[in-house]
Amino acid sequence: MLTIKVLGSGCANCKRVEQIAHKVVTEMGIEAEVIKVTEYPEIMKYNVLSTPGLVINEKLVSTGRIPTPTEVTTWLANALETA
């Protein structure tokens, strides 16, 4: 079971990242929980300076942009291997 966190205070780009995360999880048919992190003290724990941020199993993989579904798929696959 993977934990995916989308960091950001609800901007349009953050919602896009969340959608992409959900889409990729469904496509890959894996078990994963997508959590939205909107509180700044919590966001800042990941040492992020620009949102949206994407965290997979507590590891920061992307900040300040919308990653492509292909990228997210690779990151999730990597996380599954190391998990």
Add this chain to the structure above:
Amino acid sequence: MAILSTPSPVSSNKRLPLYVFLAIVVWLIAYNLIQPLANWLSFGVLGLATDSRFGESLAFFLYDVPKILLLLSGMVFAISMIRTFFSPERTRTLLGGKREGVGNVFAAMLGIVTPFCSCSAVPLFIGFVESGIPLGVTFSFLIAAPTINEVAVIMLFGLFGWKVAGLYVLSGLVIAIAAGFVIGRLKMERYVEDFVWQIRSSGGQSLDEKLTWDNRIERAWDSVKEIVGKVWLYVVIGIAVGAGIHGYVPESALAGIMGKQAWWSVPAAVLLGIPLYSNAAGIIPIVSALMEKGASLGTALAFMMSVVGLSLPEMIILRRVLKPQLIAVFIGVIAMAIIFTGYLFNIIL
């Protein structure tokens, strides 16, 4: 601070540089064809008289819209390529340990090249002050980054030429440095929301990606799609209104209200600019047409800086980390600096 490197998993595409080269060739051909094409359409195909008001407006519109959109696409691509070499994280490292003064200058210059979106103003602010960067230096960055933004500078270049665009960048830098320095001297630290000082980031994982040239090209292309997709409609509407003014408003009609003689026009323009934000792309073509009709450059530039640099949405976002007193000082200091710049240009130019 341990830095993890995450190789971006985008597959390598050997043809990408070739595509970029072809795109540049097509871009150059298209750019040189716009003027004859616009004239041919308005005066040839539609048979409008070259001295008719409608013909003049239409030719202006048909020339400016593709020109600005092409300029935006090409230059946003180039600027975004440069920006892939910078990140807020790297900027923070570069600013660490800089004293006030030197720090303000560095922060303002890095504000131009660091990728920045006002939606990220809060995490950036917290991350900067938490790592020990002085408040005034942080503000220099937060003023320069949105004010000297690529869309505004490119449109100024396209519609006013490189001198005005350069003047805008230069005065934006001076305003960011001066306003940040003043805010730093005012010792406003207690007007930062208390929770900011309590945040301690784990410091464990800061993202530092190793990008290949393919990654950079793809990211730059993504920014072109995102930025041009967001502003093109404003550009079209702004140029349509500008074209109407160009054809129908008599020469020097605005000299009385927006000219150099009207001393109150600079502060009025700054006040008017604060609530207007998202329409920055649409406002520049209108201002360009207004200047043709007698508005002075200082007043026009002050208006644009206020529209772009003093934005209500960004203030609302920053209110999360700044107490109202500091927001007021922030707006006040920048507004004063912009008004001063407006007067200065009206006097010397």
